[in-house]
Amino acid sequence: MKVTDPENIRNVALVGHGGAGKTSLVSAILYSAGAVNRLGRVDDGTTVTDYDEDEIARKITLNSALAYCEWNKTKVNLIDTPGYRAFMHDAKSVMPAVEGVIVVVDAVSGVEVQTELVWEYADEFALPRMIVINKMDRDRASFDRTIQSIESTWGRVAVPIQIPMGEEKDFGGVVDLVRNKAYRYSLDGSGSFREEPIPVNLDEAARSSRERLIEVVAESSDSLMEKFFDSGTIGDEDLVAGLTRGIAENKVIPVLVVSATFNAAVRQLLDHMVALLPSPLQRGPVEATDARLQQPVSIPVDPGGPAAAFVFKTIADPFAGRISLFKVFSGVLKSDSSIHNVNRDSTERLGALQLTQGKSHENIAEVRAGDIGAVAKLKDTATGDSLADKAHPLLFKKVSFPEPAISFAIEPKSRGDEDKISSAMAKILEEDGSLRFQRDPQTKEFLLSGSGQLHVEVMVEKLKKKYGVGVTLKPPKVPYRETITARAEAQGRHKKQTGGHGQYGDCWIKVEPLARSAGFIFEDKIFGGSIPKNFIPAVEKGIVEASHRGFLAGYPMVDFKVILFDGSYHDVDSSELAFKIAGSLAFKKAMEQSKPVLLEPVMNVEVYAPEESAGDLMGDLNSRRGRIQGMDSKGHTQIIRAQVPMAEMLTYAPDLTSMTGGRGSFHMEFSHYDQVPSHIAAKIIEERKKSTGEETA
Numbered sequence: 001m002k003v004t005d006p007e008n009i010r011n012v013a014l015v016g017h018g019g020a021g022k023t024s025l026v027s028a029i030l031y032s033a034g035a036v037n038r039l040g041r042v043d044d045g046t047t048v049t050d051y052d053e054d055e056i057a058r059k060i061t062l063n064s065a066l067a068y069c070e071w072n073k074t075k076v077n078l079i080d081t082p083g084y085r086a087f088m089h090d091a092k093s094v095m096p097a098v099e100g101v102i103v104v105v106d107a108v109s110g111v112e113v114q115t116e117l118v119w120e121y122a123d124e125f126a127l128p129r130m131i132v133i134n135k136m137d138r139d140r141a142s143f144d145r146t147i148q149s150i151e152s153t154w155g156r157v158a159v160p161i162q163i164p165m166g167e168e169k170d171f172g173g174v175v176d177l178v179r180n181k182a183y184r185y186s187l188d189g190s191g192s193f194r195e196e197p198i199p200v201n202l203d204e205a206a207r208s209s210r211e212r213l214i215e216v217v218a219e220s221s222d223s224l225m226e227k228f229f230d231s232g233t234i235g236d237e238d239l240v241a242g243l244t245r246g247i248a249e250n251k252v253i254p255v256l257v258v259s260a261t262f263n264a265a266v267r268q269l270l271d272h273m274v275a276l277l278p279s280p281l282q283r284g285p286v287e288a289t290d291a292r293l294q295q296p297v298s299i300p301v302d303p304g305g306p307a308a309a310f311v312f313k314t315i316a317d318p319f320a321g322r323i324s325l326f327k328v329f330s331g332v333l334k335s336d337s338s339i340h341n342v343n344r345d346s347t348e349r350l351g352a353l354q355l356t357q358g359k360s361h362e363n364i365a366e367v368r369a370g371d372i373g374a375v376a377k378l379k380d381t382a383t384g385d386s387l388a389d390k391a392h393p394l395l396f397k398k399v400s401f402p403e404p405a406i407s408f409a410i411e412p413k414s415r416g417d418e419d420k421i422s423s424a425m426a427k428i429l430e431e432d433g434s435l436r437f438q439r440d441p442q443t444k445e446f447l448l449s450g451s452g453q454l455h456v457e458v459m460v461e462k463l464k465k466k467y468g469v470g471v472t473l474k475p476p477k478v479p480y481r482e483t484i485t486a487r488a489e490a491q492g493r494h495k496k497q498t499g500g501h502g503q504y505g506d507c508w509i510k511v512e513p514l515a516r517s518a519g520f521i522f523e524d525k526i527f528g529g530s531i532p533k534n535f536i537p538a539v540e541k542g543i544v545e546a547s548h549r550g551f552l553a554g555y556p557m558v559d560f561k562v563i564l565f566d567g568s569y570h571d572v573d574s575s576e577l578a579f580k581i582a583g584s585l586a587f588k589k590a591m592e593q594s595k596p597v598l599l600e601p602v603m604n605v606e607v608y609a610p611e612e613s614a615g616d617l618m619g620d621l622n623s624r625r626g627r628i629q630g631m632d633s634k635g636h637t638q639i640i641r642a643q644v645p646m647a648e649m650l651t652y653a654p655d656l657t658s659m660t661g662g663r664g665s666f667h668m669e670f671s672h673y674d675q676v677p678s679h680i681a682a683k684i685i686e687e688r689k690k691s692t693g694e695e696t697a
């Protein structure tokens with residue numbers, strides 16, 4: 001494979017709701033570009049990017065996966081991502097590696113829940129994007145309806161640059177509004193097409209859609225707007241240049257149409273991806289922190305610069321070992337060389353660097369700035385780590401994940417497998433930064449926490465299939481949290497004079513409640529050095545550690561702010577440890593006055609059941625402290641939507657079975673945290689105290 005420079009690369013993630021056709025589309029793109037020699041299909045388990053045996057069995061994407069092709073002299077790296085709620089963290093984790101995303105929308109269902117979530121991810125990383133309406137061939141596919149759904153969600157900036165020729169079984173290709181041409185496809189999957197004049201029946205639609213496109217592009221720039229007002233339109237060259245700039249600045253979001261299954265209009269999609277999405281070079285410098293100077297720096301994407309890369313994904317394979325996927329932001333990474341792991345301050349030996357096509361790998365000599373590569377068997381590099389030239393230790397920002405929403409206790413099926421569980425879980429955790437695995441210090445149970453029940457179940461299967469450890473899942477534990485409801489002020493003073501060296505730390509803090517899911521904020525308002533700068537992180541650390549242990553019932557304290565505003569120190573006796581203790585003392589005192597309460601996770605629940613049981617089911621959900629949000633029917637199935645505290649749903653599966661004679665099913669996912677009613681909170685606190693005995697500091 002020839003060396004690729006940053007201007008000839010596109011790094012693109014395909015994102016969207018589960019089932020929209022991302023995996024199918026990646027396979028169609030790879031086939032159309034000649035990177036693979038057959039059109040992979042999800043239903044046959046032959047796609048390039050859903051290669052894991054669990055993915056093939058379930059026919060859904062569980063892991064982000066990397067593939068590549070070459071098109072118009074450009075290397076296109078494609079990252080297929082999951083679209084199911086419980087795995088969305090893996091879609092988010094690849095965002096630092098790309099300069100653009102393709103949001104795939106189903107032509108039948110329009111914009112769905114996870115489509116909006118991936119849009120938020122793209123917003124968070126300010127990524128340019130394209131929308132691709134897929135499944136134009138399906139029964140009930142509608143371009144107009146899908147456009148309405150897109151416009152009502154994201155506004156007029158989402159504008160078609162293609163319109164379909166026909167819909168449902170008559171779908172036969174696209175009219176391209178940028179080129180003013182029609183492309184008719186043979187629908188045998190071969191991807192062959194011919195260029196033809198715009199069909200007469202679409203002439204009017206094409207003209208008005210093109211006018212709209214010109215308007216939206218003109219609105220995205222002042223100079224184009226002037227030209228537009230002067231002459232009533234803008235020229236073709238201005239249109240392409242304006243579109244490209246508008247996309248880069250997120251002021252224009254082009255909408256395209258395809259059918260992945262029939263491999264139709266995929267080549268035009270590839271043309272536009274390469275022409276309209278930015279290269280790493282066009283996207284510009286990358287933000288990083290110089291670890292030595294502790295200063296933000298802006299790194300140009302330059303193969304001539306110092307080597308710097310970011311590991312955005314780890315795939316643990318019990319046979320091949322650990323495979324790290326990395327994006328090179330600067331310089332060149334070379335096979336058989338060494339590099340510095342900046343997070344761990346250690347040296348990593350790089351073996352053979354690889355190009356990745358789904359599950360297959362090909363060795364290459366080097367990976368240059370702007371490109372993505374893989375390497376096996378790094379010693380101690382995990383997802384989110386930065387690898388860099390030792391003389392230029394650059395740290396790139398890790399992706400943040402929401403805290404897990406659901407926890408299960410897991411138990412080995414055979415006695416003595418405890419050690420095996422721990423070592424296998426350690427490998428699984430390297431792959432998936434959104435999982436948590438710990439041993440409950442009180443109950444000694446192993447707790448596995450993830451973003452949904454399916455997430456945890458898939459991990460249990462992985463333990464069994466890949467690592468040969470069978471475990472049983474026990475009912476989930478409710479991950480309660482604590483928070484405060486009032487402001488307070490307190491002093492924490494730690495002073496000990498024992499013989500020689502004493503200990504002295506003293507701090508004054510204010511605490512304030514924050515909005516739900518705002519997390520923790522620490523504000524340093526020390527003026528005049530009443531606490532020396534170098535001890536302030538210790539105060540914060542003391543507070544953070546104490547807050548993890550909670551106050552009421554040992555659950556982590558969240559959504560509050562601490563302002564450190566005063567204190568005192570001793571020239572000889574002050575130390576980090578003394579200030580850390582002072583911080584934790586101040587925290588505990590502040591808690592006594594800040595009216596702490598318990599928070600519980602509330603779930604979005606969808607119940608599917610025969611119409612006749614709907615009344616009973618709603619009554620039952622009410623008795624579980626549920627709030628009914630709405631009802632829908634599909635055929636004879638009633639769908640009930642409700643928000644119910646997780647604590648009330650632990651035994652729902654068997655109860656639903658008995659209420660519906662086995663004909664009901666349900667699905668739930670985390671929605672938000674809410675305050676536990678006080679009479680219930682009292683019981684939880686009581687029980688927790690009983691189970692932990694006198695073990696409170």
Ligand SMILES: Nc1nc2c(ncn2[C@@H]2O[C@H](COP(=O)(O)OP(=O)(O)O)[C@@H](O)[C@H]2O)c(=O)[nH]1
Pocket residue numbers: 016017018019020021022023024025042043059060061083104134135136137138258259260261262
């Ligand atoms: N009719 C039709 N079905 C499609 C198309 N693209 C994908 N599918 C089907 O939709 C289902 C989900 O596709 P998949 O690629 O796994 O979606 P993903 O979850 O977004 O990756 C599979 O059964 C595909 O065969 C398409 O263009 N037309």
Ligand SMILES: [Mg+2]
Pocket residue numbers: 019022023024050060061080081082083
């Ligand atoms: Mg998929």
